[in-house]
Amino acid sequence: QNNLPETITDAETGIVFNTWGVPEDSPQSRGGWTFGMALPSDGLSTDATEFIGYLKCAAKDVKGWCGFSLAGPMTNSLLITAWPHEDEVYTTLRYAGGYAMPDVYAGNAKITQIRSSIDGDHFTLIFRCQNCLQWDHNGQTGGQSTSAGFMVLGWVQAFPSPGNPTCPAQITLEQHDNGMGIWGAVLDENAANPSYSAWAAQATKTVE
Ligand code: HEM
Numbered sequence: 731q732n733n734l735p736e737t738i739t740d741a742e743t744g745i746v747f748n749t750w751g752v753p754e755d756s757p758q759s760r761g762g763w764t765f766g767m768a769l770p771s772d773g774l775s776t777d778a779t780e781f782i783g784y785l786k787c788a789a790k791d792v793k794g795w796c797g798f799s800l801a802g803p804m805t806n807s808l809l810i811t812a813w814p815h816e817d818e819v820y821t822t823l824r825y826a827g828g829y830a831m832p833d834v835y836a837g838n839a840k841i842t843q844i845r846s847s848i849d850g851d852h853f854t855l856i857f858r859c860q861n862c863l864q865w866d867h868n869g870q871t872g873g874q875s876t877s878a879g880f881m882v883l884g885w886v887q888a889f890p891s892p893g894n895p896t897c898p899a900q901i902t903l904e905q906h907d908n909g910m911g912i913w914g915a916v917l918d919e920n921a922a923n924p925s926y927s928a929w930a931a932q933a934t935k936t937v938e
Contacts, residue, residue, distance in 0.1 A: 731758075731885070731913045737920040738766065740784065740856060742845060745929050747784045748921040750883075750913060754788075759887050759909030761788025761851055765798055767915075768929065769876055773922040778876040780860040782844065782929055785812055788908060789853050793891045795903065797824075799884030800862060801872055802912040807884070808835060808865040808872075811903075814853040815895040818937050819846040821857065822898035825867040834899050837866045842933035858933035879917045886910040898938055 735748035747766030754762040766784030773781075787796030792814050801807030809824040809832055821841050824832035844856040864873035874881050886906045893902035923929075 731911060733914050734916050735918055735921065737918070738784075743856060743929065743932065744925075745782060745784075745844070745856060746920055746923055747782075748915075748917055749784060750915050751786070758911065759788065761790075761887070761908070763787050763796060763885055763887055765883065765885060767917070767921060768926060769917070769922040770926045771922055771924045773876045773926075774879060774917065774919070775877055777863070779863055780858065780930075781862065781876075782926070782933070783810070783855075783857050783859050785855045785857075787812065787853055788887055789814055789848070789851060790889045791850060792848060792853075794887065794889045794908070795892055796888070797886045797906070799912075800865070800874060802882035802884045804829060804832075804884065804886070806870060806872060808837075808839060808862060808867075810841070810859070811901075812853070812855055813892050813895060814848045815891070817848065819843070819848065819853050819855040820895060820898050820937050821855070822901060823862075825865070825870070831903060833867075835865070836868045837861065839865065843935040843937060844929070844932045858930050876917065881915045881917070882912060883915050884910070884912045
């Protein structure tokens, strides 16, 4: 996965993201994956508490899930898990003390959606993640400093769909089977944008 960001503009919303990922034909993860981040206008000088995220993940016949660790490792980090089901992309925020099914995150982070799309091989979600850059799971704390201009993040993908897919707090997962990794994500000047507040205001949809 690339360390230096690639900047993309989402055609539908106009939101500009720094992105990192692996291509579709990568042996590391069938179908590839992309994670992107847009930050508040002052996010490169003052630590942001939220971001707008971009996920493009692999699926097989609309089955699968992907996840991102906001600290890098699976353990002791806020985890975002996303999966397609019928015509929605669902998410759940999780936290894992060990390498087993993560718990529902106990803190006050919140995801609202801006747009999602699903085709046979991929699903895409653009979402606002509030209180996602500093976490507190029953007293276990951590966070990311966006003003540092560099973050260690983790990714994972899997093809079996979650059990209980329409009930994010009660999903069941099998151990992921389509690649995982930890990478260093450098942020450049395109990550922070004066339009952030206007974009964030479009996050009006909750899927749960
Ligand atoms: C790595 C198990 C769910 C994110 C690992 C590893 C195991 C594991 C054993 C280490 C594998 C190795 O190093 O070869 C599981 C099980 C899960 C689960 C049993 C559920 C039943 C999740 C979820 C996420 C996640 C929901 C994120 C949303 C990661 C990441 C790594 C990883 C980023 C690579 C970084 C690291 O080794 O810490 N997982 N996992 N996992 N997992 Fe999970």
